[in-house]
Amino acid sequence: MVQLAADDRLDEVFHALANRTRRALLGRLAAGPARVNELAEPHGMSVNAISKHLMVLERAGLVQREGTGHVRACRLDAAPMASAEAWIAGYRRFWSDKIDRLAAFVETAGD
Amino acid sequence: MVQLAADDRLDEVFHALANRTRRALLGRLAAGPARVNELAEPHGMSVNAISKHLMVLERAGLVQREGTGHVRACRLDAAPMASAEAWIAGYRRFWSDKIDRLAAFVETAGD
DNA sequence: CACTCTCTCAACCGTATGGTTGACAATCCT
């Protein structure tokens, strides 16, 4: 994989997330790996369109393909989201107050 | 302002963030309100291009214009970032472990 | 009033997005 500048990677991650179909795909993949066909089902779109969305997600590093064969499963890799969230977190003080920070603590330490 | 569906708003916010020039504009506005002219300076672009970027940010609710006059200042409104971060946070368990959660706590409670 | 400064509107251009259809490669199952 080519090493990208941080800004390039942020561009790609935010762009990948800026589409509800792709967010839905990530939501589905959060429940476990799936094949392209399976992913395309719920959306009223062609398998082809889903394949292109998956390539956008793959380019952003959010999805990885497994296996070389017929049954190529797609697997979620949420790691790049961390940098996106970290960027946003730099602005948290502009909307968050102490109660929000407490809520964040409860959420992150909750289990 | 028109009430948008949550997905529409997320589309717009993530799209607004998916561009380094716009992220840089937000970074500048984090230091305080500024006029369009002032914002355009550091980037090697026309004031016109910056104006269009600001409209994207405004459409996402991340920037608000103040004043009707000659000196229209732009002000950061980071609130929509909260929903974007909340969406990402739903995937935090896929990359975060307890140490990361501790770090998040330290960061959010740090000041 | 005339002029300057600031900003937006409008048109344009090249490229990218998001979708389609159709063809094709590759794998699995008889």
Next chain:
DNA sequence: AGGATTGTCAACCATACGGTTGAGAGAGTG
């Protein structure tokens, strides 16, 4: 081997992005 299933490649299309230039509107200032 033959055929069904799965997925990508390629071409196409309409629209949106990201930038430019040029014109023009509005507020301040001589």
